[in-house]
Amino acid sequence: MSNQINIPRGTQDILPGQTEKWQLIEAKARELCERYQYRELRTPIFEHTDLFKRSVGDTTDIVQKEMYTFTDRGDRSLTLRPEGTAAAVRSFVENKMFGSPNQPVKLYYMGPMFRYERPQAGRFRQFVQFGVEAMGSADPAIDAEVISLAMSLYKELGLKKLKLVVNSLGDKESRKAHRDALVSHFQPRIGEFCSDCQNRLEKNPMRILDCKADRGHELMKSAPSIIDYLTDDSAQYFNKVTKYLTNLGIEFEVDANLVRGLDYYNHTAFEIMSDAEGFGAITTLCGGGRYNGLVEEIGGPETPGIGFALSIERLLAALEAEGVELPVNEGIECYLVSLGEEAKDYTVGLLHNLRMAGFSAERDYQDRKIKAQFKAADRMNARYVAVLGEDELKANKINLKSMADGEQTELPLESFIEKFKEICK
Structure with missing residues (x-):
């Protein structure tokens, strides 16, 4: 009988021959951040569980189903970080970065994240994210800059088959009007939806639009669009973002049904997808958006923010799908x-x-x-x-x-x- 101990499900060993590719990608990300003036932040791998409940949101799949949470010897509830923004914002508040004379505060991070979900191609329970956060500016130009940084990383590594999708989730007023419209739309037939969607109807109906189980339901296709409920200010803000993207020569599509899977987003939301043939069912490479209000939620002063995160594993899969060979020095x-x-x-x-x-x-x-x-x-x-x-x-x-x-x-x-x-x- 074998007493061999194998690697836990949903994790991977990155062996010599592969690590060189990771190092090249990491070096490119750091070099790009230096050009854009984003500086590295390193936060703990685990945080107090309450941080993620308050920031990511109680109704999200991450908090409800996917977090690795444990009680330590001091009877404190701690969680292995499932994403990077909450920890970055916590550090921003705790270290009073809002008092820095250099605003906005522009940060990046790179490291392992942990989510308990069904492992599949390109999706792991421990995965590595690279992300950036810009806190302290409500200028739509910084939204365009953040999107530009993400697109530049993919393009400079050699990816060509990319699709950028953008949407506006509006301000509080826009979201309230949209929320009421969604409740009216889904309520009469909510019994036809999964139990998660039924729970979300009152708590956060916009999350229904992000449901994978019910994405084919006819009510999904006819659901009210947030774009139709944007206040004048929100619409003007979104128009500026799209105008700047056009000025930067970045092609994009507006998708009114794009909903990020985290509760803290508002205004600009975006995803970058791979259009490469045979890439797989999950095409999203990168996601991000604005989170005005999150800093206050975590105990800081009113501070607007925007960021994105991308999986390095999925980036490598996209490079492979397009047949891009990284110039790794192996001799x-x-x-x-x-x-x-x-x-x-x-x-x-x-x-x-x-x-x-x-x-x-x-x-x-x-x-x-x-x-x-x-x-x-x-x-x-x-x-x-x-x-x-x-x-x-x-x-x-x-x-x-x-x-x-x-x-x-x-x-x-x-x-x-x-x-x-x-x-x-």
């Missing part, structure tokens, strides 16, 4: 081949010096024959192989072979590092 610069005990001993120090000089380098640790060492160098995609035997050691020389063209050069051993630097230039 090393030098492999040291040694022949004889003294030469082998000498390469220990030489290898160290190569690495201290900034080169990626390796040597044999398996006591293999010279042919096998060359094969190892080949497998590691080494640009150069430096060969040191007993004769070379006595003559104070080392042979350097270019693996690209087979050209060989004899170099003085004591100045090998300096000569190698020149050759690599």
